[in-house]
Amino acid sequence: MAPSPANPFTPGQSPRFLAGRTAERRRIQDRLARVSTYGELAGPLLVFHAPRGLGKTSLLRAAEAEAASLGFVSVWVACARDQRLLPELAERVRGALARHDALGDPGRATRLEGLTIELGVPGAKVQAELGRRETAAVSTPILALEELLGEAARLVRAHGGAGLLVFLDELHAADPGELAVLLNAWQNLDGAPDAVPLSIITAGLPVTPEAITRAATFGERSSFIPLDLLAPTDARAALVRTAEAEGVSWAEDALTLVTDEARGHPYLLQLLGNTTWDAASPAAGAVLTADDVRRGVPHARTQLNAMHRARWGAATPTEQAFLVAMASAGEGNVTRAQIAAAMGRDSRAISDPRERLIEKGVIEPVGHGLVRFTLPGFGAFVRSLDEA
Ligand SMILES: Nc1ncnc2c1ncn2[C@@H]1O[C@H](COP(=O)(O)OP(=O)(O)OP(=O)(O)O)[C@@H](O)[C@H]1O
Ligand SMILES: [Mg+2]
Structure with missing residues (x-):
């Protein structure tokens, strides 16, 4: 049997194939x-x-x-x-x-x-x-x-x-x-x-x-x-072209699973591409399946969880209180007033942690005073800390 080609997906490093842009x-x-x-x-x-x-x-x-x-x-x-x-x-x-x-x-x-x-x-x-x-x-x-x-x-x-x-x-x-x-x-x-x-x-x-x-x-x-998230065709291309260079292809439903999960986020695409590849160990000519994707997902979660943990650990107590308040306000975009209310503070008094978390790249402004988490799943991670 031909040896399987090395994993061409590069979470955290420059991609072999730069899609879109x-x-x-x-x-x-x-x-x-x-x-x-x-x-x-x-x-x-x-x-x-x-x-x-x-x-x-x-x-x-x-x-x-x-x-x-x-x-x-x-x-x-x-x-x-x-x-x-x-x-x-x-x-x-x-x-x-x-x-x-x-x-x-x-x-x-x-x-x-x-x-x-x-x-x-x-x-x-x-x-x-x-x-x-x-x-x-x-x-x-x-x-x-x-x-x-x-x-x-x-x-x-x-x-x-x-x-x-x-x-x-x-x-x-x-x-x-x-x-x-x-x-x-x-x-x-x-x-x-x-x-x-x-x-x-x-x-x-x-x-x-x-x-x-x-x-x-x-x-x-x-x-x-x-720089925006990758458009759907570019996200697919990132997966397809990277595997193709090693003679490996994707089943249609496998591609859909990964692109739905990553939502155009380049790091997530590389991460899920990487974990799928490892789960499959494909030889040249092989096809990556939806089952390979599913078997890879827990490894991707572990990696994301480590990143969530690192970001949480780098936050000061006040910033952590801000993150908890923000996570409790729900998924998606959160208003300054919602966060302030959850922290029991005046909305002007939360500017400092807000600015510092934006600087650290943990949250980002999305206009009209709204903010959201930059890394998928971070809100759920913060909520899970509360339950622990
Ligand atoms: N256009 C692209 N096509 C395919 N993969 C990409 C593309 N852009 C980035 N990636 C992948 O996304 C991940 C993040 O890319 P990169 O490190 O360049 O992001 P960044 O914006 O510099 O992040 P940071 O702010 O953390 O430095 C890497 O794993 C990289 O391989
Ligand atoms: Mg960078």
Whole structure:
């Protein structure tokens, strides 16, 4: 018997087959084309935003692969709280240039190193400097970043590359002071007389547009693009094409079971694809059945449960009280008033935990003061804690 192919589904990692996202990929391609054709900056800042698990990182990784084939040099930084963005970005830019032998003469290398060190000033200092715009020192980090990105992008081009491409993932977690420096530098480069073959593509949780606008008012002119759940045909394609590449197909009722359960959520599709595959251990030519799906579901539940538990554990007592109140108010979208009433508090007094849970990606606003859980089954999980 032929050995069964390895499980091609990738819950938590970039997918083998990126389904849908046609419009989003076109937006990226437009930017890249402008940089590579005209050697100029492709502004405004591109910002993809969505709750956890909807495919932001996967989209950016696909763009990175595409850009590499077009001759771009890419750097990638995942922002994190309590971690400095600008020094890391500078280090990575220098590293990427060195790898591509695009650093040029030693003088340039030293200059870039100097800029990297300048960008290493503590976050507090950056923020203080931004607060005192009139002094000469004010623009130091902005100028340093402008010069670093401009110089690096031109060096790439001078060495035959298409341009420099910067990916910033988890942008919502960036320090506001550093974000302000980045936005200012980007704005200045956009208006610079010399063309800069550079593009910056970013992604973050739904709070990202707000964080950007708060960091610099002109940040509101960025291109904000929300990522939605996958459309039904794309969800099917994610399952079918991924299995097909291994010579395995899906029975129609099995597909329906998984797509009904996942409701277009990319992580859930990968998770259920993965557990179905493991239950079936299909050889090439095999068909995944509804029975395989059902036998896989408990494993998917265990995994989801672990994720629910992790999110619950990362919440403070006040946030947990908020989550309990929200879960008790029912499934779907919950109003601020419902949550406040269940907590026995004034509706203005619940803003803090609400904001922090949105920042953590546990809940998301859906307009008109309504919120909902971002991970399926989280409400039921919280209610089950109560019964335990
Ligand atoms: N277009 C897609 N087609 C198929 N699978 C996808 C697609 N987008 C994402 N996935 C799958 O969904 C899961 C989540 O994707 P990803 O990590 O990119 O999401 P994210 O939005 O970056 O989440 P987080 O906010 O937690 O970082 C992964 O398992 C990935 O393989
Ligand atoms: Mg991600």
